[in-house]
Amino acid sequence: MIPDTLRARMGWLHAWIGFLSGLLLVCVFITGTLAVFDTELTRWLQPEVPPTAAALNDTALDKMLPSVRVLLLKGEKPFIALPSERDPVLRLSYHDGHEVLTQPFAPQSGQQIATRQTVGGTFFYDLHYTLRSGSVGITFVTFAGLMLLTVLVSGVIIHLKALIPDLLVLRPFAARLRAWLDVHVLASVPFLPFVFMMAYTGTFLHTRSVLPPESYVSLAKEMLVPSPRKSGPASPDREVPQLPSLPPLLHTAEKTLGIGQVGSILFLPDTILFMRTDASGPLRTREHVDFSYDSHFVRHVLLTSPLTRTQQVMEGIHYIRWGGAGMRWLYFFSGSITTIMIASGLILFLMKRRKTSGDRPLFQLAEGLSISVLVGLPLACAGLLWGNRLIPQGYENRINTEVLVFFSIWTVAAFFGFSGCFIKKSFETWKILLVAFSLLTVGIGFLDALTRPGWQLVHTPTVFAAVDLIAFGMGLISLQIARRLS
Amino acid sequence: MTARLALSFILAWTCVHFITLGSPRWGAGSRHDATILGQMIAVLLFPALFLIAFGNWRKFSGPIFVSSTGVVFYLLSLVQK
Known part of the structure; x- marks a missing residue:
């Protein structure tokens, strides 16, 4: 029985809303972190x-x-x-x-x-805010953003008393639950301003999709009335001046x-x-x-009201296109740590319930979903890079094939994850997928060397070296996590 | 807990819906600016209202507070500019 105190209530809400929205938010943050470097x-x-x-x-x-x-x-x-x-x-x-x-x-x-x-790189950007599902995806992501804000505030309330002391505590060799909790708190507290800022500005960007300035009743009525048919497909004899x-x-x-x-x-x-x-x-x-x-000046458009300016600032700090490389690296680093915060939250949720509910199908479903998003998605991202370099340059329908590679890998990883959990081999499943991710990411540098025209070992730092080294580092971290799983 | 959660969510959501619904009427400036203002306030207030409704259950003080706020914003949405 949960004691009926404010802290306990917030803990319950933080855990459940955090887990349910975290499954989507971890995808949003992984792809958003990659989208910082879309160009x-x-x-x-x-x-x-x-x-x-x-x-x-x-x-x-x-x-x-x-x-x-x-x-x-x-x-x-x-x-x-x-x-x-x-x-x-x-x-x-x-x-x-x-x-x-x-x-x-x-x-x-x-x-x-x-x-x-x-x-x-804009593939990750599209996945970040629409889940490749247009307005439906935007609605889901925006709703998840509102849930993230709620979870963040409830997390602050839970840890309010020990917010600063918790910052100085990391016990990697303590009991696993304790160690993961330390990781969760340590990844959360210093980056709270960043997460609040990204969650608020990101949610605000598409608030209209969940909170429109008209009543839901009138929106529902509009949806029920059949809209006039749009003009047919683009005419082949279109006139272009x-x-x-x-x-x-x-x-x-x-x-x-x-x-x-x-x-x-x-x-x-x-x-x-x-x-x-x-x-x-x-x-x-x-x-x-x-x-x-016909080369005539038509208009100059610039919105300058104070509220529009505020909106422009919020968009500016979310997209960070004005920042230099240093600022983008800071966003990338903060985004990665926030992903760790959400990932460790998902893992904590499962760890706390494994003893009591580990045999229940719902728990196995939850763990399967966690494996799919925490390892399956990064695996698919790495697979996209491999697919890009291995699919022949002149291959017909190349773009769709790359997308197919991405989603095929993700689907296989998810299927593997669910199967492993339902046959009660979840640790082995985590391990196998983590090792697969390590192999793919560590190999990206070699793949780059073999498939990039004009490759040379020593050159000025370029996007190629950065991508290869980051992938290599992620591979090593993933291998270490797999090694320590028991 | 689940029923509390559902009720708190519905109350907070209704309240922020009234904010975005009414902001073009009571917000300053053009309709576009007022809508933006309403959305800014709604996103900021939703977590607070949700947690107030869910967290303060003694004598239903949280849900009553959020309901009252919702009524205020509903009345504001009836204002004619």
């Missing part, structure tokens, strides 16, 4: 693109126009990302409903760089936004938008200067 991951996934490139030449932009036109004819809304500190090449991109697909172009000549097609020369428009836009402040050029059916780069500052203003297809 860099795209570069790793397209090793044919040179790590450095010459500065942008005006004529290069116009040489991309035929490719832009092809996408416009398909009914897409293409955009050109201009070279930046993170990515030195020009990229022609469009959103296919899931991820941003890109074709790199040389910034000096405007020639397309022959490279493999890939889902790119003649595209204007881009450099003069770029220079005009720069007079308003500032030299070097244009980050991308978006082509809409009626207008061309020159967007301010997200890297320009902490406010994600989405400021843009618009032109018509």
Whole structure:
């Protein structure tokens, strides 16, 4: 019987809401942590693109126009990302409903760089906030964000008395339950500001999906009324106006936004938008200067009310596109520790109930789910990197195949996890999957060496070295965890 | 505990729903700005209201407090700008 005190009630809520939402949140945080380096991951996934490139030449932009036109004819809304500190090449991109697909172009000549097609790093970004399920996924993730805020506050209430002393306690060789609790507290307390900030800003970004500014009754009525049919598929004889020369428009836009402040050029059916780069500052203003297809200035859009500014700051600190490499590493590190916080919470929940409920099917289901998200998802992420390098460059439908590799590995790992738990071999299952993850991640450096054109042992630090070394480190940590499991 | 949890959740959710529902009416500035303000407040308040309703069960003080807050925000949503 649980004593009816505030601390006990908060403990019960923290455990149950934490576990149920934690299963989803751990996926959100793993993919979010990877998405901090989405641009860099795209570069790793397209090793044919040179790590450095010459500065942008005006004529290069116009040489991309035929490719832009092809996408416009398909009914897409293409955009050109201009070279930046993170990515030195020009990229022609469009959103296919899931991820941003890109074709790199040389910034000096405007020639397309022959490279493999890939889902790119934005795959993790899409998984992070939509679970690849569009608005339904956004609703789930936003709801999980609200639950995370609740769990965080209840956790603070539980540990309020010993918040500071707990920071100085780590007993890795104590009883396992105690050691995991220390890990959970140690991973939580110092990073509370980060987690609160990410949970609040992330939830706020899509609050409308769970808390709309209209009543649920009227929304339900709208859903019941059949909506008029949308126009059919993109017509093959779509008319696209003649595209204007881009450099003069770029220079005009720069007079308003500032030299070097244009980050991308978006082509809409009626207008061309020159967007301010997200890297320009902490406010994600989405400021843009618009032109018509006959090169006339249309409008300059910048929302400046205090509330919009606040919203822009919140988006800016969540996306951290304005931060330098150091700031992104800080986010990556904090995101990793937060993932450990949630993971250790899930493990603690299972450990506390193993003795009393270990034989129950619901417990086995819970452990199977935990294995699927804690080991299955990272295994699938590593598998995506392997798939990217092993699928032949000219393979037809390459992008979908990469996605298929990712979800196949995750499905197999989940099936293996559930099977292991239901036949009461859960420790062996954890071990086997952790070792499999170690092998895949430790091998990524070797895979990179064997499959990257122009690989050399000693070179300036690049995204390739960073990805290889991080993967190697994760592999070693995972191996150590597997070794200590008993 | 589960019934308490469900009741607390429903009360807190209803309350923050009234905030986002009513903010275009009582919030400052344009409808867009007022909606943003309502959403900011709703996300901030939901965990607090949920935990107050769930944690303070003696004499139903938590649920009563959250219900009262909900009634206030419902009344505010009836305000005509």
